[in-house]
Amino acid sequence: MVGKTTWLIPDGFLPPKSTGEHVSHEAVCVLNVGDADAELRLTFYFEDREPMDRFRASCGARRTHHIRLDRLRDEDGHPVPLGVPYAIRVESSAPVIVQHSRLDTTQEALALFTTMAYPVD
Amino acid sequence: MVGKTTWLIPDGFLPPKSTGEHVSHEAVCVLNVGDADAELRLTFYFEDREPMDRFRASCGARRTHHIRLDRLRDEDGHPVPLGVPYAIRVESSAPVIVQHSRLDTTQEALALFTTMAYPVD
Amino acid sequence: MVGKTTWLIPDGFLPPKSTGEHVSHEAVCVLNVGDADAELRLTFYFEDREPMDRFRASCGARRTHHIRLDRLRDEDGHPVPLGVPYAIRVESSAPVIVQHSRLDTTQEALALFTTMAYPVD
Amino acid sequence: MVGKTTWLIPDGFLPPKSTGEHVSHEAVCVLNVGDADAELRLTFYFEDREPMDRFRASCGARRTHHIRLDRLRDEDGHPVPLGVPYAIRVESSAPVIVQHSRLDTTQEALALFTTMAYPVD
Numbered sequence: 325m326v327g328k329t330t331w332l333i334p335d336g337f338l339p340p341k342s343t344g345e346h347v348s349h350e351a352v353c354v355l356n357v358g359d360a361d362a363e364l365r366l367t368f369y370f371e372d373r374e375p376m377d378r379f380r381a382s383c384g385a386r387r388t389h390h391i392r393l394d395r396l397r398d399e400d401g402h403p404v405p406l407g408v409p410y411a412i413r414v415e416s417s418a419p420v421i422v423q424h425s426r427l428d429t430t431q432e433a434l435a436l437f438t439t440m441a442y443p444v445d
Numbered sequence: 446m447v448g449k450t451t452w453l454i455p456d457g458f459l460p461p462k463s464t465g466e467h468v469s470h471e472a473v474c475v476l477n478v479g480d481a482d483a484e485l486r487l488t489f490y491f492e493d494r495e496p497m498d499r500f501r502a503s504c505g506a507r508r509t510h511h512i513r514l515d516r517l518r519d520e521d522g523h524p525v526p527l528g529v530p531y532a533i534r535v536e537s538s539a540p541v542i543v544q545h546s547r548l549d550t551t552q553e554a555l556a557l558f559t560t561m562a563y564p565v566d
Numbered sequence: 567m568v569g570k571t572t573w574l575i576p577d578g579f580l581p582p583k584s585t586g587e588h589v590s591h592e593a594v595c596v597l598n599v600g601d602a603d604a605e606l607r608l609t610f611y612f613e614d615r616e617p618m619d620r621f622r623a624s625c626g627a628r629r630t631h632h633i634r635l636d637r638l639r640d641e642d643g644h645p646v647p648l649g650v651p652y653a654i655r656v657e658s659s660a661p662v663i664v665q666h667s668r669l670d671t672t673q674e675a676l677a678l679f680t681t682m683a684y685p686v687d
Numbered sequence: 688m689v690g691k692t693t694w695l696i697p698d699g700f701l702p703p704k705s706t707g708e709h710v711s712h713e714a715v716c717v718l719n720v721g722d723a724d725a726e727l728r729l730t731f732y733f734e735d736r737e738p739m740d741r742f743r744a745s746c747g748a749r750r751t752h753h754i755r756l757d758r759l760r761d762e763d764g765h766p767v768p769l770g771v772p773y774a775i776r777v778e779s780s781a782p783v784i785v786q787h788s789r790l791d792t793t794q795e796a797l798a799l800f801t802t803m804a805y806p807v808d
Contacts, residue, residue, distance in 0.1 A: 326574070326686050332447070334509060334544040335474035335559055344673045353577035355611060355653040369476060369509045388576060388611045388653035411476040411509035411542075421653075421684050423576040426557065431465045433554035433675035433796050436668065438577055439561055440681055442542045444447050453689070455751060455786040456716035456801055490718060490751045532718040532751035532784075547799065552707045554675050554796035560803055563784045565689050568695070568807050586794045595698035597732060597774040630697060630732045630774035663774075663805050665697040675796035678789065680698055682802055 326357050327419035331441035333412040335424075336368070338394055340407040342429045349394040352414060352441075354383040355421040361385050362418040366396070368404060369411040376402065383420060414441065447478050448540035452562035454533040457489070459515055461528040463550045470515040473535060473562075475504040476542045482506050483539040487517070489525060490532040497523065504541060535562065568599050569661035573683035575654040578610070580636055582649040583672045590671050591636040594656060594683075596625040597663040603627050604660040608638070610646060611653040618644065625662060656683065689720050690782035694804035696775040699731070701757055703770040704793045711792050712757040715777060715804075717746040718784045724748050725781040729759070731767060732774040739765065746783060777804065 339348035356362045366379040378398040383389040393404050404410070414422050425438040460469035477483045487500040499519040504510040514525050525531070535543050546559040581590035598604045608621040620640040625631040635646050646652070656664050667680040702711035719725045729742040741761040746752040756767050767773070777785050788801040 326572075327684075330447075332476055332478065332542045334476035334542050335472065335511065335546050336509075337511075346673060351577065353651070353653065355574055355576035357574065357611070357655060369478070369507060371508060371510055375507055386611060386617055387613060388578075388651060389613055390577065390579075390651040409474070409509060409511040411474065413478060421574045421576050423681065423684075425577050425679065426559075427677075428555065428557055429673065431467065431550065431553070431555045432673070434670065434673045434677050435548075435555050435557040435798075436670060436677040436679040437546065437557040437559040437800075438668075438679040438681050439544065439559050439802075440684055442448075442544075442561055451689075453718055453720065453784045455718035455784050456714065456753065456788050457751075458753075490720070490749060492750060492752055496749055530716070530751060530753040532716065534720060547801075549797065549799060552709060552792065552795070552797045556677075556790075556797050556799040558679075558788065558799040558801040560681075560786065560801050563690075563786075563803055568693075569805075588794060593698065595772070595774065597695055597697035599695065599732070599776060628732060628738055629734060630699075630772060631734055632698065632700075632772035663695045663697050665802065665805075667698050667800065669798075671794065674794070676791065676794045676798050678791060678798040678800040680789075680800040680802050682805055 325419045327421045328443040328445055329416045330444040331414045331422035333424045333441045336410040336412050338406045339428050339430045343432055344429055346429045346434055348429050349392055350426045352391045353423045354389045356383040358418055359385050360418045362416045362420050365415045367413040371409055446540045448542045449564040450537045451565040452535045452543035454545045454562045457531040457533050459527045460549050460551045464553055465550055467550045467555055469550050470513055471547045473512040474544045475510045477504040479539055480506050481539045483537045483541050486536045488534040492530055567661045569663045570685040570687055571658045572686040573656045573664035575666045575683045578652040578654050580648045581670050581672045585671045585674055588671045588676055591634055592668045594633045595665045596631045598625040600660055601627050602660045604658045604662050607657045609655040613651055688782045690784045691806040691808055692779045693807040694777045694785035696787045696804045699773040699775050701769045702791050702793045706792050706795055709792045709797055712755055713789045715754045716786045717752045719746040721781055722748050723781045725779045725783050728778045730776040734772055
């Protein structure tokens, strides 16, 4: 069984502004090299309010899923809020690998960052 | 108990210059998924002087805190110095996850980098 | 024996557009500090199709190889597809260290990101 | 004893071109939180030639050292070559933490990337 079932990402932020043809966004990139589909649950933590924990996604067996956080909606239809600091927990029904990236086009040109998420279990 | 209580970051630097609407800065991003509030102590190491170790911050239970290093002040009111290389130690009263990011707008456009901090204990 | 023989990278993407003198690209950077040459096999995972697993490369003893993914061809002559999300598994006949980087010149200027790959075994 | 004595970095490259006021460069950022000074030895691996292993540096007790690779010279006065892929091994006489960063101003604006080095021992 390759990977872990819980991953944490402290630095999340969706830039509210974009320039050029690319929309500023973040992606939680999941890789599932196993033979079982993975059901994913995402929880978002904030600086000054309770977590939002009703976001779901999936990643099939032998597939990757680059989950666009600017397009994600929770079970009540709420998006991830723009322009506020957050952190992310990803829980999976099967072991996966999780990487987190941001593309920021707030000012001309674009900026990228990425890191492997922190594996817990 | 998820996370660690000591984290290290060798590459710290606050760019003294900014362009556009974003101020160049760094953030120490802390995630506390536990049930106890975390009291944080930050120590800054330099190339040619003794460490500064009187910076404090906090991160509540089930909260994140993206600590802006350009706004941080120590117990004597001193800021983190601009334009000099430093490194950071973060110590926490409760297990947390720590990620470190820089936004640099020294030259037009903006640049980003990030990495998980190095967990010690 | 320094390193691991399997490494995973969830966030892969070859930007289909470039500006300026640099072509947007990714590199899988391999370091082999051992005394045996390493034969490498790369597998690419996608969101909506079966993996492509017929890519081969190598990294000599006491050498590095920065494998340009935009130039890589599999045994049937197929390139890594542009403009679609993928993930990467690197398997090696000898222990190596693997880091993954992207250079994106889609919009003016250039953006970079990097992370160590996730070591499995 | 906090840290490790050997660290590896597969993706090294010194861009031969710069624009604006910042010179394109890389830095090996070392943090020594211990009580003993650390003597460092850097080895550079290449794609098509034998490693260069006669680079030395140091990092004092309770200090950081952000070693600029574009300014480093080995014991024979040789610099790290520009414009060719390399990888880096850092060996230390005392446990340290190592992070690697690049600043690239080849095209207008600037790009940054960073990652913790891979700890071996």
